[in-house]
Amino acid sequence: MFENLTDRLSQTLRNVTGKAKLTEDNIRDTLREVRMALLEADVALPVVKDFVARIKERAVGQEVQKSLSPGQMFVKIVQSELIAIMGEACDDLNLAAQPPAVILMAGLQGAGKTTSVAKLAKFLTERKKKSVLVVSADVYRPAAIKQLETLANEVGVHFFPSHVEQNPVDIANGAINEAKNKHYDVVIVDTAGRLHIDEQMMEEIKVLHRAVNPIETLFVVDAMTGQDAANTAKAFSDALPLTGVILTKADGDARGGAALSVRHITGKPIKFLGVGEKTDALEPFHPDRIASRILGMGDVLSLIEEAEQKLDKQKADKLAKKLKKGKGFDLEDFRDQLQQMKKMGGITNMMDKLPGMGQMSQLAQQKIDDKPLVQMEAIISSMTPSERANPDIINGSRKKRIAMGSGTQVQDINRLLKQHKQMQKMMKKVTKKGGLTKLMRGMGGMKGMGGMMPPGGKFPGM
Template sequence: MAFEGLAERLQNTLTKIRGKGKVTEADVKEMMREVRLALLEADVNFKVVKQFVSAVKERAVGQEVLKSLTPGQQVIKVVNEELTELMGGEQSKVAVANKPPTVLMMVGLQGAGKTTTTAKLANHLRKSQNRNPMLVAADIYRPAAINQLETLGKQLNMPVFSLGNQVSPVEIAKQAIEKAKEDHHDYVIIDTAGRLHIDEELMDELQQVKDIANPDETLLVVDAMTGQDAVNVAESFHEQLDITGVVLTKLDGDTRGGAALSVKAVTNTPIKFAGMGEKIDQLEPFHPERMASRILGMGDVLTLIEKAQTNVDEEKARELEKKMRTMDLTFDDFLEQLDQVRNMGPLDEILGMMPGMNKMKGMKNLQLDDKQISRVEAIVRSMTKAEKTDPSIINASRRRRIAKGSGTSIQDVNRLLKQFEDMKKMMKQMTNMGKGKKKGKGGFKLPFM
């Protein structure tokens, strides 16, 4: 996950100051030295680091902190607020034109993930805002770029406007917008060509497309894994095309995350979306306050709830809640629940959104991947209907049969059975604690494996 190293360093540094009943200027100075090193190691632009450290230091040695009852917590609050401000302060939503269609122009270097992001953005607009977008294949230079967008369009059952690779991008953009008006599309997303390096020819052509399309948003797609280069690319594109927003791709990869913390500060252009995986639905609106909270180990409950609302069947969740209250949970229910949580994304990412999970014993070394989930599924599917309904009947010979049938060991089967029982007990406790309280909409319970 992005920011992993930075998050660990910052959390360790802040833990030292969190419980202090008295904080001196020397304490703040020591902490800020650690914070500065952590940010520089995460590849944050050195000018940005300097400004950030200065802003936090100034507030952290002020009277509001030093004389407060919980100065350690106040310092962390200051760091959280300044980190949020550094990434844009608040969410910057995608534009909506007064008169449809809203035109979005996607720009960036070759290899940043522009074509895939174009499709992801269209999918997001349709799913979350009930929009009716049209994709435009205006990258006539990269081999297979048009085919790639058309394939993604078919996958999403979404129209792709193309005139092939022998017509100029300017003409393609012009005709696409006319076609979108005729067919009543409310968004037009234009996928433009990238180059391996920024050059005058590329910029001139993009400027011509921009002049004819008059986009409501010019979104720069940047690969977060390129670190400082991402910031340099953002600066160059902004100077020449006056970009209105940034989409960071590969923010889920093995990246230090410095680009996300630098792009907004350097270009004064908001990060609008973040690509959190390769799947077509793994594009998230960028919330600076939520990202800051994740980095500082405070969790991201709002995004977790949104993921649950999008991917979890409410009626099934209510039914599951009833079963949990009566301890009537079966392994079939467990599989169904596991499948719904799986749809929300990688489990380690989901757990990372829960406040305090990073501090739980064993969480740091916990690897929750598809292989582990598949192993659990194989064990459950190797059980008979009677065994799934009443696991207490699973004796030694049955355990041997299940292990053999699922290609796992008896220890794996024993572990799952024990964890299933522990989970039932824990859920029972949780539902008992909730009795008498006002009940909201259907529940969402996470299987702990």
């Protein structure tokens, strides 16, 4: 997300950071570039005009003139105004209600509403430790009811059954009564979507809203629709007392116009970003972190939080103890590391959140996808336990068998074994004095990104 905007703004702001003094004249071109970058990112015109005007006012004002490094202060102003556009802080869900707290989900058909219900249920269950009941009041699409039931089972939350013959209000009230009787903390109500906004749809959801009186009314919108997302959100905001927005498919939106427009146009905060198809691909929206990513400054805090949630601490501790005892880093350990990397969204996801690595992340995206990681895992899984524990016994005939079992070539096996040798050497350095420093040096000596690239900078099959 924001790749195009990050490229343009990074280049533009680089031209101004070295200025000894900022005047209206010498920032005119920079502001023009900023304006064009935002318009190309499909940010709504009123948002762009207000944003540029505020930067101009502050850039030629006292806070810059008194600064020792005006150019850097200009970048800081751009960052703070980006944060202001998207909302000053992360707006958490308000669940401070007599249980069950009711969350109503609204949006157009195809925006990812039903999937977002499941993602939000999983988020509340795992991160907020809430018991959640989900229900579908979409009586127009039997498939939507079945889809939510399937997703509820997948994420391990309870599903309240409904049928197309029922009234949406009766369905929602039935679920709320069930939640009261069985002491659920939260009820999430999925509503019917339409292909476009119409009066019948709006009237129906107004009636439903009045009946259930939700503490949170979230509008689900597709980030890929750009500033249209903000305009659609405005239409729903006029009809319903929205409390926030979930922006879906943000991982596929290279422009980021929706994220920068929604808050300004609707006055409602973006509360979550949908960043993938998996049920755990829902992130709280942090305006300050997003602003840093847009300006190529990375998002280390989100990376740390992601690691804490997704990485297996027990496996990490087990590996550390194993290495301390002098036992080698075998292919079973290597496969564990590949699986951990997949949990973190692969190399490109991690690089995208590291300061100054935005362009490298795009380069990596062009040359690497997650298929090679899957292929490497398949190769190791095609080995016997003794081969994984002792790779030195893997001779020519074994390589042919492994290649056939994993659908790869013998040269792919050779590449993986060579990379494993390099990882083994680095792991030995970790266990010695000054391990981390030596590990980083070892990584620096390897070709490719972060030391995870094999010889020649290619993964098997590339």
